[in-house]
Amino acid sequence: MDPLTPMITTNPFDDDKLREECGIFGVSGADTASAIVALGLHALQHRGQEAAGITSWDGHDFHTHRAMGHVAGNFDRDEVIRGLPGGSACGHVRYSTTGETSLRNVQPLYAELNSGGFAVAHNGNISNAMKVRRELIRRGSIFQSTSDTEVIIHLVATSSYRTLLDKFIDALKQVEGAYSLIVMTPEGMIACRDPLGIRPLVMGKLGDTIMFASETVAFDVVGAEYIRSIDPGELVIVTNSGEIRSHRPFGEVHPRPCIFEHVYFSRPDSIVDGSSVYSVRKAIGAQLAIENPVEADYVIPVPDSGVPAAIGYAQESGIPFELGIIRSHYIGRTFIQPGDKVRHLGVKLKHNANRALIQGKKIVLIDDSIVRGTTSLKIVQMMREAGAAEVHMRIASPPTKHSCFYGVDTPERTKLLAHKLDVGGMQDFIHADSLSFISIDGLYKALGEAKRADGRPQYCDACFTGDYPTTLTDQDDVVVTNQLELLAERVA
Template identity: 45%
Template sequence: MANEVKSLNEECGIFGVWGDTQAAQRTYFGLHSLQHRGQEGAGIVVRNDDGKLVSHKGIGLLADVFNQQSTIDELVGTAGIGHVRYGTAGSNGIENIQPLNFHYTDYDISLAHNGNLTNAVSLRLELEQAGAIFQSSSDTEVLMHLIQRQPQAKFEDRLSASLRQIKGGFAYLILTDHALYAALDPNGFRPLAIGQLENGAWIVASETCALDVVGAKFIRDVQPGELIVIDDDGYRISQYTTDTQLAVCAMEYIYFARPDSDIYGVNVHLARQRMGRQLAQENKIDADIVVGVPNSSLSAASGVASQLGIPDEMGLLKNQYSTRTFIQPTQALREQGVKMKLSAVRAVVEGKKVALVDDSIVRGTTSTYIVKMLRDAGAKSVHLLIASPPLKYPCFYGIDIEHTRELMAANYTIEEMREQIGADALSFLSLDGLIKSIGLNQAAPNDGLCVSYFDGEYPTPLYDYEATFEYPKTADQHELTATLSQEVNTNV
């Protein structure tokens, strides 16, 4: 069943450890700090003293899947990987919960993946025609079948050759009886960081916030096209391809990553603050107070307030204990679902001209509800400020936006959006302002950011998607239609 209020969803978070006697416990804590990246499934795999891989996984939040101490205690080993997952519609079976385990005659492998492969459909078809049997509908499994079909003797060589065959966005963790491998796609769409514990154990995680939580010192970011090999001798860096160009997903900075994470040396909270200041500089704003939509927009709201010199108030309160809400049969019940998550603080907003700050607009449903909520609480006016450019184009590298019909900005002008949402004014951050605010300053297009959801310029070929999408080159050519086969879901 689809979410009642559709928002952007990151596909997952991954965490790995090598050389720690408390590998399972450490992985649990690391995954807990990455729970924002996926709430529909979780799993942990450890390598035991016999070199065998043992696992536990299930559907739901991490705390629900590992709801007994005995479950963690049974995962005994010094190396492990874990995964928290957001699943797409129709692919929420237990067979798709990661890490995925593969048992061969002479060794076992476990695999966790963050991202989306853009040539998974064609690769899967080729593999199935060659006799491969898939146990899940996840594109993650494609890599394992490719590895088994490589002619090289060494596992690392077979892995490198396989990584060169897959396309799209991927951050992989692969656990074997002899090593932990970490690999990043040639564009670095998804973040991946390496850290080390005081006891010498190595950590790899989707975000640096997970390193902080488990007490690991940050060592370095995994770079595009790198294959990291971690074993009892330490870690070693190899390059499975030199055809690389950094294009880290801008939505990591705008929305997905935790504010306390650093991505390629840029702190997420500070980047969002700069977005807010730039947003206020670019637009004429008449307001008494600034109110951020909790939680991902609070940093940008503080930047807007700082630039305008007006109070940054808690005009919206988020219920931290609300559960997911689902499609309801009536408008009244749908609005009730939003009220379960957010409520307006009347004493703060009543009689005030409110500058409402949010990170993005997807369908516009949530924005409409929030503006109405503030008006019902007595707000004199509401100027909706979006700390990113209009979101007009699909993403194919690991975010669940595949249709322009899902995107309000792809189908309406800003004035039409403002009217539908019911705000007194609606303003967005410019694309140049976004790039400047993040400040990666890399010698690459858009300073090393992927901003295709805003300008329709994709940094890679789209492979399988190109047959069914005539993706745009200009803002006037944004209508896309999706008929991509549902046999392979982007569910990692």
């Protein structure tokens, strides 16, 4: 992602969800690695829909193809795959950021270092990237993109250590924040997670071919076997001869993987850190029903992300599960850019009420989160216009009060509805008869923990609690700069 500008969403019909920034997939030891990577990226398309790229290694040269848009259409053509020969390849899908989206920011990023070619695909966000970048530029580095990922390349290139592995480890020890990385060099492939394991990364196998991916669904689509998650702080190296080595250069770690992967980001058919996402979301819905019961005729999910939690809520509460909202799957991110006059109709293009079912009924709507609140408002309004007698809303996560700085597309904090209003105020804003959220301890319980640990939480839940697991160097620098500028204005 771009650390120099804030992030916004670009789809006017879907501007009220948190979005994962990236998905990565790597293959080592295959006859046509790039073709396998292209298939895997299809399964990870939900993690990034703005651009995609693949880099391959044929034993002598690196080959890269990057393009704006979806994987389909860009990597489904034979001539593109033929242009990416070799037994190793890595790929990346990403979302856009504020400002002009540039091909130079599309990953994998590639550079020629003294040790040879170096390609990297990154999921996450380096929270001290701007500070490191300024220092590198001061020392003479010349950047080709505005991506935080590029600082890793420059840190490797300027490291005084002798071996490439030691240079890479040296670089990682200078950055903060979240990263799951797949790196390709002439020596082989490296997959690693940051010491907190904030972003996911898993390992799979198909015959003698080793694979790494953001989610296990990428293995399913290519027929590979899921082996295990890459541990937080672990580097797994696959040499060109097929040897696999594990390095743990960070010593003892205290993992805090992103809790929102289980709530929303990952596909429900994925396994994240050993847990079925679908099963966890059903458990969240059941816990939500225990904590926040309501008398209703039907439990209705806000599609598609609310479906598993709604099933769990219905099973626990005994209230029938029904599809009261029908989603159109044909509204893409490149649909018309409407003017203000028709912008408010966007939600009806994507969701439509099942009027015959809900008319005269008391309904409980289940969704994964409320961000700005605009979609929830429109959904509740749609239910009332369709004749619902009562509309109750239940949310399968605690209130989202804080921004994410670890690779998630989050509005600035002042635009988060839960930052501005308490639950009662949020209920009034969306015009629901009642509104309730799962508690933070309830969320942990659904994930198999007794409760949220005091002092050392088991997950990164900063978007709910404000308890960030790392320092936020760049963010702190911005705050200090703003304070100094304000002081200077007052003095003047």
